[in-house]
Amino acid sequence: MTTRNLWRMSSAGSLERLERRTEELPPPRAGEARVRVQAIGLNFADIFACLGLYSATPRGTFVPGLECAGVVEAIGPPREDEGSSGSALSPGEPVMVLTRFGAYATALNAESRYLAPIPDGWTMAEGAAYPVQSLTAWYGLMHLGALAPGQVALLHSAAGGVGLHALAMARATGATVIGTVGQADKIPLLEARGLARGQVVVRKAKGFGAQLDVALAAVDATGFDVVLDAIAGPFFLPALARLAPEGRHVLYGAADFMPKGRHPDWLRLAWQYLRRPRLDPMKLMDTNRSVMGFNLIWLFDRADRLPAAMSAALALSPAPPHIGARFPFDEVPEALRALQSGRTMGKIVIEV
Ligand SMILES: NC(=O)c1ccc[n+]([C@@H]2O[C@H](COP(=O)([O-])OP(=O)(O)OC[C@H]3O[C@@H](n4cnc5c(N)ncnc54)[C@H](OP(=O)(O)O)[C@@H]3O)[C@@H](O)[C@H]2O)c1
Incomplete structure (x- = not known):
């Protein structure tokens, strides 16, 4: 177990239900890696999810957030279809993470298939801002x-x-x-x-x-x-x-x-x-x-297509993304309200 801070919704319906907590994170399961998060990318969909207007949102309590970037800290056992060599990742590697919710946290377990190396020379904030x-x-x-x-x-x-x-x-x-x-x-x-x-x-x-x-x-x-x-x-x-x-x-x-x-x-x-x-x-x-x-x-169910999609996106938009605003981890609700205002430009990133 490791300790992490996160922002949790008791249930979707109102941004007021977003609450900061400290929780235990179990070790990564088969096919997962534990990432120590350094930056989180905000998406318009996060607000729709918190307000209960996004059909893919989990029922009941959930941690919002679809992407982040950080450093691989631990790697779980290989999945059955990975073979004995397991994941190509190694601890200490900087990665950008796509996750079906759960990114508003200082550490998370994510499926290794949804992790990608951060392009050379990019900051963690730029990595967190890129995938979605x-x-x-x-x-x-x-x-x-x-x-x-x-x-x-x-x-x-x-x-x-x-x-x-x-x-x-x-x-x-x-x-x-x-x-x-x-x-x-x-x-x-x-x-x-x-x-x-x-x-x-x-x-x-x-x-x-x-x-x-x-x-x-x-x-x-x-x-x-x-x-x-x-x-x-x-x-x-x-x-x-x-x-x-x-x-x-x-x-x-x-x-x-x-x-x-x-x-x-x-x-x-x-x-x-x-x-x-x-x-x-x-x-x-x-x-x-x-x-x-x-x-x-929908692409989360088609992980096989992700690497090619990511390479194609990087080939056509290779520059690090424009970060319009940065907020500290304590100010996630303020960052969401800024995005909700419709006045922001580029990406809003939470720095941990
Ligand atoms: N289908 C998908 O899988 C998918 C995935 C990612 C994002 N999206 C959608 O793509 C859009 C862009 O996402 P993003 O994360 O990059 O956000 P964003 O474009 O950085 O921010 C949202 C923008 O929406 C515009 N907007 C228009 N009417 C608005 C209103 N009534 N209230 C607030 N903003 C309004 C504003 O820009 P202007 O007023 O300058 O137009 C605002 O800056 C969002 O609508 C998001 O839901 C869809």
Whole structure:
């Protein structure tokens, strides 16, 4: 047994249920490694999980967190299918960790299959910031979206964690990008990443379609080949209507549903749900357009595909991720509220 500090939810439903505790951690089981955590990456999904709005969240008590980075401290016995040589990891190795919950802790046992070496020269914070958002960007934009050179991509929340990876991947592919943001103070970051002022749209719920028409004209295009959309709400249909023939609208989140407070306003959510965008599949056929959706948590069941996905993401977005803010371990609730505000850029990292 080893002692660890962690942030535990008694059950999903309110951010107020997040409680700091000290607990014992049993030795790693077969196929697991114990990692002493030095940095934790926050994801928008963490907030949805704490609020009870994420279907993959465990029932009852749970420790949030989908990724972290640290040093391998102990290795469990080999899994049956690993053979006698066991894990390729050795104690002392710096690793980034993907975990199906449990990352808000100073130590954790994680399946060795979900550990990857931190690229040379990266800090622990950069390692903790990388896996979820880069894999999400790669899976949505490149794998499902099949973005190709010369095509035009619309990237929502382009200054966010996933958004900056998607931008790097689109540029590496030779595609033209139009990025959307919620506030104008995010524009300089996108300009520094190569977008011209006319390629950034500060979204307005009313008149969003007209904003897209202006942006398309600025890049001399008539429609989007790929839309990467984790907002949905009033922005979904105007973007879908501007897909070029063969265009792919990839939906992978619903930030518009994010409650403003510490717990969900169920009445507002019900109203938003009733007013959610609907589409007619027959029209997709008529117009040669596709709508796709995905949840990365599905990849946890396909660990065999993770190494190739990670290599592909790293090849297209090889720079260490942009860390927008760092918080100490004591301030996890404050860090989550910053992310929930929608005003952050890049990744928020907890440093242990
Ligand atoms: N399907 C999956 O497997 C998967 C995996 C990872 C992430 N995601 C989704 O991808 C999106 C990006 O995730 P991330 O972790 O990289 O976060 P992020 O983009 O760094 O932060 C979320 C962003 O959402 C935007 N937003 C739009 N409406 C909002 C609202 N009502 N309240 C708060 N923010 C709002 C804000 O940026 P702007 O206002 O500038 O747009 C905000 O900064 C999230 O929606 C997340 O749920 C999905």
